[in-house]
Amino acid sequence: MSRILIVDDDTDLLNACRVGLQALQHQVRTAETGHDGLNEVALRPPDVIVLDLGLPDLDGLQVCRRLRTWSDIPVIVLSADGSEDRKVEALDNGADDYMTKPFGMRELDARVRVALRHRTAAIVDDHVTELRAGRLRLDLLHYEATFDDRAVDLTPKEFDFLAYLARHAGKICTRRMILENVWGSAYAKELHYLKVYAYRIRRKLHDEEGLFLENDPSVGYRLVVPDGAGAH
Amino acid sequence: MSRILIVDDDTDLLNACRVGLQALQHQVRTAETGHDGLNEVALRPPDVIVLDLGLPDLDGLQVCRRLRTWSDIPVIVLSADGSEDRKVEALDNGADDYMTKPFGMRELDARVRVALRHRTAAIVDDHVTELRAGRLRLDLLHYEATFDDRAVDLTPKEFDFLAYLARHAGKICTRRMILENVWGSAYAKELHYLKVYAYRIRRKLHDEEGLFLENDPSVGYRLVVPDGAGAH
């Protein structure tokens, strides 16, 4: 038996999935919005997440990407859209599988089992929902940042940028690594973004001389932390 | 880039997949029967296997099951049969994914990437991040260099030049090898660069007489190390 979280706003489909999966001896929890889903994952980490792309509040892809910043729990995406673009997009944003509606309960169950199989091979649940790097603290779940215990108001992209650096605090993050992880693999050439966002982040952190967010010419950026005080 | 094995007896589809995946920078090998496929996996283990269910000799499911007795390499199954039973069967027999023909090359690539992600997630950064060659130490991750435990400030090209030599410490690197690897294959004739950069590097290392970075006239350069003390 395994714990499954279904995130879907379509009540009928959600109930059908719940009943179906429960009948197959799974322990099911549900959420109807992206935010609720993320909270639920943080609160009671399931073994597998079944995620509908069409949510009312957040785009399903965003849920996926955000989740991937702090969790490796397998995600099976559901969508009525069977187009190749949509599939590629979802899979590249961290989804582990993609099922086009309508689908059969036994197929869903089979794919859940595949996901579970992968999980056992994976490492322990990290579930780091908070990153610390020197004077910086990032709450990945609520997208809140503090610097020297002072709240800092960051836009989503600024936050993702910082979070990526913080996750590798002290280490150089190449320009491509940052762009592909924060903006997506299609943005690997948009070097200009890095300058602009590094600048804005530095200003918001009052890091006037680039002492904290350091640039390595032609290579990338890195967060400077006092000693080995890295993440986790 | 990753190594992919395609097992399929449909020559047209096989070629299409090969061309498509090669175009996406994968290294592709092929097999046309189940037995050949299994042999190929044993001989040259790929990173991902793409397996058509309709093979002439063995049932695709049997290939899967046999493979799973001794290997965990991800398998993506292809089939013209879109029925739920068939999918469940394949997934429960060890397949990691199931694609119904016809499908797009970009979706296949995306699912290959997912499979690779699962694999690489297990193997955490055990990459070589540090090179040592006698008195020189290069941190490839941080792009930092020390010589006799003294930090040396190198430009990107200088660093790449030195890193290439360090990777083959003690051995002669021909002028063309260096130019093609550090500057790119279009620069194979720019012999002048070598002089300029060797000069600058020597100055920064205080190796004025070229005792460490040694020149071999008309051939190339090499790093001089005490004995066979090579990399790592």
Place this chain on the structure above:
DNA sequence: GTTACGCGTCAAGAATCCGTCAAGCCAAGG
């Protein structure tokens, strides 16, 4: 002895990269 060649040395112009700032654009929300 002279010539040719390859290398080391040096400096200056060209190209690149970064930081900075502002304006345009687009979508969400009132």
Place this chain on the structure above:
DNA sequence: CCTTGGCTTGACGGATTCTTGACGCGTAAC
């Protein structure tokens, strides 16, 4: 419909890095 916030672009100066050309020196060939 208008406002607002955030993302995307473009422009420019200054600093760094790369490229290119010039010259001298030693060695090996003639």
